[in-house]
Amino acid sequence: MPRYVDPVARRTDVIDALFRVTERDGLHSASLRTVAEEAGLSIGSVRHYFASHHDLMTFAMRSMLDRLGTRLRTRLDELGDFRRLSPAERLRAATDLLAELLPLDTRRRSEVAVFLDFMVASRTDTSFQAPAQEASADERVFVRLLLDRLHETGTLRRDLDLTLETERLAALIDGLSLTTVLRPGPARPEDHVALLEAHLRALTPHDETTD
Amino acid sequence: MPRYVDPVARRTDVIDALFRVTERDGLHSASLRTVAEEAGLSIGSVRHYFASHHDLMTFAMRSMLDRLGTRLRTRLDELGDFRRLSPAERLRAATDLLAELLPLDTRRRSEVAVFLDFMVASRTDTSFQAPAQEASADERVFVRLLLDRLHETGTLRRDLDLTLETERLAALIDGLSLTTVLRPGPARPEDHVALLEAHLRALTPHDETTD
DNA sequence: CTTGTAGTAGCACGGTCATGCTACATTGGC
DNA sequence: GCCAATGTAGCATGACCGTGCTACTACAAG
Numbered sequence: 001m002p003r004y005v006d007p008v009a010r011r012t013d014v015i016d017a018l019f020r021v022t023e024r025d026g027l028h029s030a031s032l033r034t035v036a037e038e039a040g041l042s043i044g045s046v047r048h049y050f051a052s053h054h055d056l057m058t059f060a061m062r063s064m065l066d067r068l069g070t071r072l073r074t075r076l077d078e079l080g081d082f083r084r085l086s087p088a089e090r091l092r093a094a095t096d097l098l099a100e101l102l103p104l105d106t107r108r109r110s111e112v113a114v115f116l117d118f119m120v121a122s123r124t125d126t127s128f129q130a131p132a133q134e135a136s137a138d139e140r141v142f143v144r145l146l147l148d149r150l151h152e153t154g155t156l157r158r159d160l161d162l163t164l165e166t167e168r169l170a171a172l173i174d175g176l177s178l179t180t181v182l183r184p185g186p187a188r189p190e191d192h193v194a195l196l197e198a199h200l201r202a203l204t205p206h207d208e209t210t211d
Numbered sequence: 212m213p214r215y216v217d218p219v220a221r222r223t224d225v226i227d228a229l230f231r232v233t234e235r236d237g238l239h240s241a242s243l244r245t246v247a248e249e250a251g252l253s254i255g256s257v258r259h260y261f262a263s264h265h266d267l268m269t270f271a272m273r274s275m276l277d278r279l280g281t282r283l284r285t286r287l288d289e290l291g292d293f294r295r296l297s298p299a300e301r302l303r304a305a306t307d308l309l310a311e312l313l314p315l316d317t318r319r320r321s322e323v324a325v326f327l328d329f330m331v332a333s334r335t336d337t338s339f340q341a342p343a344q345e346a347s348a349d350e351r352v353f354v355r356l357l358l359d360r361l362h363e364t365g366t367l368r369r370d371l372d373l374t375l376e377t378e379r380l381a382a383l384i385d386g387l388s389l390t391t392v393l394r395p396g397p398a399r400p401e402d403h404v405a406l407l408e409a410h411l412r413a414l415t416p417h418d419e420t421t422d
Numbered sequence: 423c424t425t426g427t428a429g430t431a432g433c434a435c436g437g438t439c440a441t442g443c444t445a446c447a448t449t450g451g452c
Numbered sequence: 453g454c455c456a457a458t459g460t461a462g463c464a465t466g467a468c469c470g471t472g473c474t475a476c477t478a479c480a481a482g
Contacts, residue, residue, distance in 0.1 A: 007458095026335035028239045031439060043440095044461045053440055113334065119393055120331045123324065124237035129395065136394060161409075168406055171386030178385050182330055183347060184340065195379055198372075202413065218428095242469060254470095255431045264470060 011049050011059070014039050018060050023110045027117040032056070054127065061118050061131050068111065068135075072142060075100055082153045090155050091204070094146055095197045101139070101173050102196075103180045104189035113181045143170045156203045165203065172199060222260050222270070225250050229271050234321045238328040243267070265338065272329050272342050279322065279346075283353060286311055293364045301366045302415070305357055306408045312350070312384050313407075314391045315400035324392045354381045367414050376414065383410060 017039035021030045032053050036046045050056040075097055082090050103109035115135075122132035144166040150156050176192055228250035232241045243264055247257045261267040286308055293301050314320035330346070333339035355377040361367050387403050 010459095024335070026332070029335070032441090033439075042461050045459070047441080048459060116331060119389075120327060121237070123393055124235070124240070132393065133395075136390065164406060164409060167402075168383065168410060171390060171406075172379065172383050173386065174389050175382030175384065175386030178330075178389060179347065179382060182334055182343065184344075191378070195375060195382075198375060199379060243471090244469075253431045256429070258471080259429060 007049065012063075014041070014046055014049060014056070015060050015063050018056065019064070019110070019114050022114045022117055027114075027121055030057075030060075058127055058131075061128055064111075064114060064118065065131055065135050065138075068115070069138060072097075072100060076142075076145070082149050082155075087153075087155050087204070090150060090153060091197060091200050094150060094200060095193060097146060098143070098169075098173060098196055099193055102176055102189075102192055104192065109181065112177050116178065116181055139173075140166055140170050143173070150200075150203075157205050160203060169199065172196075218260060223274075225252070225257055225260060225267070226271050226274050229267065230275070230321070230325050233325045233328055238325075238332055241268075241271075269338055269342075272339055275322075275325060275329065276342055276346050276349075279326070280349060283308075283311060287353075287356070293360050293366075298364075298366050298415070301361060301364060302408060302411050305361055305411060306404060308357060309354070309380075309384060309407055310400075310404055313387055313400075313403055315403065320392065323388050327389065327392055350384075351377055351381050354384070361411075361414075368416050371414060380410065383407075 014035065018030050018035045021034050021038050025034075032043050032046060035056070036043045039046065046056070050059060079093060079097065082093070085093060100108070101112075103112040118128060119132055119135070122128035144162065147156070147162055147165055147169065151160070151162060173196075176195070180192065225246065229241050229246045232245050232249050236245075243254050243257060246267070247254045250257065257267070261270060290304060290308065293304070296304060311319070312323075314323040326346075329339060330343055333343035355373065358367070358373055358377055358380065362371070362373060384407075387406070391403065
């Protein structure tokens with residue numbers, strides 16, 4: 001069996017090209033032609049690895065979500081046990097973790113832009129709906145897990161409704177992401193991180209201590 | 212000069228058809244043909260009122276934002292002076308006002324879905340960028356205005372950074388809208404209203420009083 | 423009645439698109 | 453050398469798209 005190229009790497013290359021096209025011109029511009037050109041391949045070659053345009057799209061959405069999920073899980077594992085940290089450090093660590101979801105640099109900005117395009121497309125494209133639902137649910141699970149950890153270690157107020165706070169924090173992150181991606185101006189990473197931290201601090205017992 | 216139809220009403224009809232198509236199948240499906248068919252007109256007729264597809268699109272985005280802005284301004288005027296109300300009533304009134312931005316029923320859900328499609332399109336379509344920027348800015352101004360009114364009447368804590376709180380509340384609303392529009396399940400209006408009210412209540416001095 | 427205008431309808435063109443399909447080159451196993 | 457798998461390239465088709473353009477109708481002013 002002749003094997004000149006690594007098919008997995010090829011697929012990844014094509015998907016990366018699709019992400020670049022999507023970031024630059026929107027998901028609707030990610031045709032087989034444009035993606036093939038961006039990847040430096042012929043349409044025929046691309047179709048050798050993806051049976052159809054539909055196939056390419058669903059694969060792209062899947063791998064986007066996989067990458068994001070993997071990175072978050074890695075970050076969460078790296079974090080280790082919250083008990084080692086002081087309350088202030090816990091807030092900072094949680095903020096950093098959540099900031100991974102925010103488009104603070106060009107890399108994450110691209111990711112979130114592509115992510116948003118896929119999510120919006122999922123509203124009217126049935127084949128995107130299942131992964132989109134998963135993504136939404138996973139985000140909530142992730143946020144809830146983080147809040148639970150903070151809660152267990154006594155970092156948060158005890159009277160909080162964690163279900164409500166999960167929705168609130170998740171919506172906040174979604175909204176910040178949306179704003180940053182849609183506003184062309186230079187992202188203000190420090191502002192968003194400060195906002196996130198302020199939000200978390202407002203959930204702690206010491207809500208009188210400003211700064 | 213013969214004038215069988217009201218050209219303004221015709222344009223409105225076509226734009227409404229465009230909104231229906233966009234809500235059902237996404238903005239990318241709003242071609243001249245589909246919109247004309249949805250409006251029960253021929254392509255030639257539609258093109259009599261809109262010189263080009265581009266013209267139709269920009270006009271549609273403009274009128275969407277106009278309608279939304281007009282309704283919010285009306286609501287705000289109806290509200291009158293906050294001083295007439297008790298602190299609890301002020302919170303309730305502010306919540307209701309902000310809820311106008313949320314997709315709580317099918318009408319607002321449709322609006323927000325179309326709005327979102329346009330906003331996301333504005334990321335890569337330069338002709339949508341100006342109105343999109345305006346819309347973002349206007350939302351912040353609106354939220355800020357409401358927070359200012361609450362602040363003036365002493366309904367909020369005095370140590371708040373209103374600029375930060377504006378961003379936070381605007382992001383929260385954006386995030387809630389996004390979630391509701393993208394999740395197919397039946398919207399839970401009461402949950403979102405409760406969440407909004409909880410958020411506002413957390414900005415008041417009496418943050419110990421749960422319910 | 424004639425003429426011009428508002429409105430309706432749709433044809434024809436050139437473009438992009440996804441896709442089925444064929445042709446061909448390259449390379450390893452036999 | 454031969455064959456089959458792997459990979460590359462692209463042609464042909466049919467669909468949809470926006471748009472320039474023409475043809476036609478209805479009506480009002482002259």
